[in-house]
Each structure stands twice: as structure tokens, then as C-alpha cells.
Amino acid sequence: MTMWHYTKATDNRIGWGEHSGLGKAFFKIAIKNFILLQLLFLGLFAYCFGSLYQQTEHTHNIHIAFVDYDGGAIGASVRAAYESLKGDSFPTLLDAAPDAFPTRDDLRSAVCDTRYWGALYVSANASSRLQDALGGGPPALAYDPSDAMTLIWNEARYSTVADTAVLSNMQTLAEAARVAYTRTDGTGRLQRITSPEAFTVLASPWKLRQDDLQPTSQGSRAIYNTLVIILILIQEFFYLGAINGLYANLKIYARVHPSRVMVIRFLLSAAYCLVGSVCVTGMIWAFRAGWDVGALQFGQSWMVLWLFAHLNFQVIDVFTVWLPVPYVPMALIAWVIMNVTSILLPFELSPAFYRLGYLFPSHEVYQTLLDIWSRGCNPHLRYSLPILFAWWLVSCALSALGVFRRSHYAMLAEEAQAKQFSDRVTTALAHERERDAMHRRQRNEKEADEEGGLDYRRGHHDQHQRQS
Template sequence: MQLPKEFLGGVGGSFVLIQLLFLANMGYLYGTAFNDSQRIKALKLLFVDYDHGIIGQSVKAAYSELESADFPTLTESPSIDYPSASDIQESVCKGHYWGAIYVNPDASSRLSAALASPETAETYENSQALSYIFNGAKYPAYAQTISSSLQILVQGARAGYNAVNGTAAMSKLNMTDKNIAQILLDPVSATYNDIKPTAQGVRFYYNTVTMVMVILPQFFFTMALNGISAETKIFQTFSLRKNISLRLGLSVCFTFIASLCMSGYIWAFREDWGTTSSQFGLTWMIIWLVMHLNFFIIDSATAAIPAKFMPFFILTWIIMNVSSTLSPFELSPGFYRIGYAVPAYELYQVLLDIWTHGCNPTLYRSLPILFAWWLVSMVAFLAAMRRRILSVSTKSGDPNTFNHEEV
């Protein structure tokens, strides 16, 4: 049996194009994390020394040992720039730093007094020496990296203190007192402040598979809507204005419910995550906006792109959006900062702002970008409806006949 040349050409072309499609998209996706362990140093930590004593020196000595491409960069700032711990937290909250560690006032003198006096040693708390801050809601996987790095730095400060002062102090101290001996063994520890504790099991989904769900339901609904419209000849029956009104109304209703469902399952599986009803409402609204603009984009694409090429567009659009939210841009090659212009990235930034009560202040950028996408996609949607009509008019010769495209 001899196969037609058209069949062989079509199958061969599809074979090659689909392989290239997945190769290009997965190469783009994998590229976001390529050598990211060598870029950890791009994540900045703030260090402030309110004590100006041996403990601060120990922290700096520890960092000098830890400093490498796979450890966050510790940036020291004078205490005059951060008069209080709340100023440090605000700096982390605003995104100037991924975390911060500071030496509490009089930490070194308290430690010295405890080592010199059995009575003082009995009440000494080593956790009052250092404090560190991070935001557990901001890219949860990488927030764990920040938290672990700060803990390692605290442990290094303990070892650094013993290296700098411990051996010399041992010969002068009353080592028969168990409290003094214990302090010398464990002189430095820390308290921590997680700005938004995020420990629920699904936290790793928020910036990954969840972003796919902002796009995929719109694609499925648009496919169904176009197919049903073709079967029932809605394009021929209704005028352009009625078709636009009908499809616009359906898009609003569908994305309204889809965004409610998405917000609902985020809340249903939040476990003991501290969130409020107002945060739920804001989450629902911003997801609704992004789902609606994605409906416009996909509906416009179905009018302009032949059905056999739609998978190429949808897969590429999904990969571009998801890859923009997988990891911080600091850990990806500079090219990936194109993601600033992608709706999913700005959606995630707004969600972080909502979930942390304003502790990710990017609304000045994110909301204008999202509304710009909505306006542009709305114009594209209207142009797509007009294109459908012009296409039918050209084929039928009747300007009142409306085309239906099966997608």
C-alpha cells in the first residue's frame, strides 16, 4: 500500500515540529535552574551589629569561612542605618534583602558577665545573642535555603567565638561550675522571626503547578465554546454585537467561578496557615483578573492560529508563564528577566503581597502590567471576533453571514 505524499509530508512535518516544540520549551524551562547553585550568592542577607563586640566579630569570621558561590552574600550595614530591629524587618519585607541577621545590643558583655560569674551564668540565655529574619512565604523552597543559611551562620558564629576567644578563656574560667562550662560549649544561639510562616505541605505548588491552572481551564473552555458555537451555528444566527456580548458574558462568568474554585482549593488545603477572609477575597479577585485576560488571549489565538498549530501556542504560553515563577530571577541567567512582563509572574508577586499583608510591595509594577495585558487582550479579542466575521463574508459573499471555526 502506497501512502499519499501529502500524508507522509504532513506526518513527517508534525513529527519534526513537535519534537522541536518540546525540545525548545523544556530547554527554556530547564534553563531557569541551570547552575542555580552557583548563583546562590546573588541572594543577599543583611548583617547589622548593634553590639560591636566579640560576637559580631565571630559572625564575620564565620561568614569569611562560608563565603562562596553557593552561599548567600552577607552585606554588613552600620547600625545607624537601621536604628531598630523593626527597620531590619521592614528592609526584608520590602524585598531589599532575602533575610537578615543582627547582633543584639550588649550581647558580648552579657556573655562575658555570664562566663565570669556563676550566678549570672545560671540565668544566661544564649539565644539572646543573635536574631535573624526571613520570609517563609516568598518562594517557599528558597525561603528554606535562606533559613538554613542563617542557621549555618549562627552555628559558624558559635564555632568562631570558640576559635577567637574560647581557648584563651578556658584557662581563666571556673570550669567546675556546670553553667559556665555549658555556656563555653554553647555560647551563641539565636531567635528567629519568620515574617509569614508557611509550612503547609502544598506551599511548593503555589508558584509551580498552580500557575498552570490559571491558563489551562480557559483553553479547555474556549475549545468547548468554539465547538458548540459551530455546531449550533451561533455565529450565523447572532449579529456581531450579540456574539461579542454573549462570549464576553460567558468569559466573565466562567473565569469568575474558575477563580473562586482555585482560591477555594488553595484555602481548603492551607492547613493552619494564618490567613483571613479579606485575603481570600483579594486572592479571588486577582486570580479572576488573570484568568480573564488569559481567556481573551487564548480566544484571540483560536481565531488567528489554525487548530493544528494551537498546541504549539498553548504549550509555549504555559511554559513561559510557569518558568517565570519557579525560582527568583537572581538565580536564573539574565535573559529570564523577560518574565517580568509575563502575567503569571506578576500574579504571583501580587499574591505574595496579599498573603503577607503587604510584605512584597510590587503593586506599583504588577498591577499596571496586569491591567495592560487585560486591555491589550481585550482589543485582541474584539479584533478576533471581527476577523471571524470577515472570514465568513469573504467565503460566502454575504456580509451578514458569520463564520464558525472548529477548534
């Protein structure tokens, strides 16, 4: 089958050499959308890339508390190493007095409350234990290098970022401190080391021990703040498109009372988002790969993702109600990119301008999820949940108002269509009556002509008889 089989495709069409207002209107709209889409995507690319710009140079905004419970050579080595590493691309080490955090649990609480991204501390009497071990003998054999220095951190909090910005940099600091300790002869015994056990201790005087509040090392963690959010948004958009198409095809807005339409749409969208959110949560749990989260965290994650999905369903519905059709896809892609950009990185690693991301529901849902997954160690619910509920309430109100707006214009369209149909019927009837009248006139004229012809023939016959 070739294009020549479609013979009607070229009938009564405007050719290349012909001109009409249609072509002018087409190019005017096409060029307008060409410019708008290019500017939109240029702006979105700039916005997204700008949030990641010079990420490493903002690492100094990552604050790590340092507490020296020992007060000896190891702490001095850490401070000396930090002075050599300090810069924009290295976390800021905040030296805190032991009195501010009397116990390790106080440090854990400070990290859990997100006052710091992590806390590095030197154990009490660590320097004296190291000094005894460098003397050789039983102290060297009993020495535990992982008992000297500990890092407290929460890997669930932007895990891919924390791995590099917190853990890797603190490991670098610990290694630099070992070099500084060796170079400065911290305990004053390095020159007198003779036993093999002491040399073993000197080779590895300490190992950075981790106190990870919520280990999060599974591979799927990389998409929790990207694809998961994007797919939820797209999932709502497609179902909304199907629902709106169904309502339009069945002319629901012109046939059913708006309040009933509003309730049915709300219940249908809530049920759809409920099922969709449990599927998303189920996939996160199915591929958690030993991640220490349980049934309580599953239920809480499901509920907050349900709220997030439903408010986005309503927000996208607001786009379709209040924006002209050509601008709806533009609004959708802008909404997706700006939401995802708000959670690509912690605000500490982005320019200050991007703190406007606090306004977007994706940032708040991710903060809430981090709090759930780490069992309260991201306590930002005081603002994240109110912002989410505010988005939900406003979007529900505008979406409900949109039902009345659609119903209003649907009735106007029905009335216009009915009037147009009535006008066509009236015109057709008038035309039919005019045609009937014309037919009657023609028939009368014909009958008159026939009667006139008959009278003429009768008169002619009578005259002929008289002449005869």
C-alpha cells in the same frame, strides 16, 4: 466482534501497492509537524532547564543585611565565619552600619520592602551578657542564648527556596560563628571556666532566633507557583474549546451580530473565570494548614486570580483566532511553560536572561499574591498590576476583534456554501430539464414512428383492396 464485521472499512480504498497524491500530501504535513513539534519541545526543555541551571551557584545573589548592634566578640565571630563560607553558593552578607538601621523595626521594613532577602543582627550588649554568663553563677543560669542573634526573613517569598537559601545558610553561619568564637576565645574567659552552668553556656552560646514575617510551612506551598498556575491555564483552554465548538455547531457567528456575540462571550468567560478562581482560592485556603491568612487575603487573592484567569482565557482565544489550527496546541504549551518558568525560581537564582519573565502574567500574578499573603511585604504592585491589566486590555481588544474576524469568515463560508448549493440546484435543474427534453424527444419520435407505421399499414390495406 472482529474487524471482519466492518466490511465497509475496506471498500474502494487505496491499497499498499497503489499510489496517489493523498499519500504524498499526508507525509508532507506529517513530517512538517514532526519536525516542528520536536524543535518546539526541545526549545521548551532547554528554556525550562536553563532557568534552573546551576541554581546553587547563583545563591550569592541572595543578599542578607548584617547589623552588629553589639560591636563585640559575637559580631567578630560572625564576620570570621562568613569569610570562611563566602562563595558563589552562599548568600552575600552585607555589613551595614547600625546608624543605617537604628532599630529592629527599620530592619524589618527593609526586609518587608524586599531590599534584602533577610537581615541578621546581633543584639546590643550580647557579648557582655555572654561574657558574664561564662563566669558562672546566676548570670549563667539567667542567660538566654536566643537573645544574642536574630534572623529577620519572609518565608512567604518563595518559601521552598528561602528555607534553603536563607534560613539554612544562616543557621550554618551561626554554627560556624560559634566554632570561630570558641576557637578564638572571643571573651578571653574560656580558659577560666569551671562551673557546670558556664560549660552549658559555652556548649550553646547562642541560638539563631527567627523573626519570620509570614511563616509559610504548609505542604501545599510547593505547588503555588507550579500546578496552581498550570491548572488555571488548562482550565481556561478546555472551556474555551467547548465554547468555540458550540458557536461553530450552532453557526452563531453567521447568525448573530458580532457586537452581541462579543458581549455574551465576555460575560460568559468572566463568569466562568470568577467561579473558577474562587474554587482555586478556596482550595488554597482549605489546605492552608494553619497558615496565617484571613478573609481579606482570601478576597484579594480571589480577585487577582480572577483577573489572571480571564486574561489567559482571552490570550488563548487570541491564539485560536489568529493562528492556524495545527499551531494552536503548540502556542498553548509554549505559553504554559514560559509562564511557569517565570516563577519557578526568584530571578536572583536564574541566569540574567530569564528576567524576560517580567513580561509574563504568571510572574506578575505571583508577585501580587506574595504581597497579599505577606500583608504588603512584597511591594511590587507598582509594576505587577499594570502589567496584568495591560495583558488583559490587549487580549480583550484582540479577542473582540477576533469575533468580527470569525463573523466575517463565517459569512463568507455561508455565502460560499449557499452559492455551492445554488450551483448544485441549478445543475440539477438543468440536468432535469435536459432529461425532460430528451424524454420529450424520445416520446415525439416514438409517436412519429407510430404514426408513420399506421399510415403505411393504411396505404398497404387500400392498395390491397384496389388490387382485389
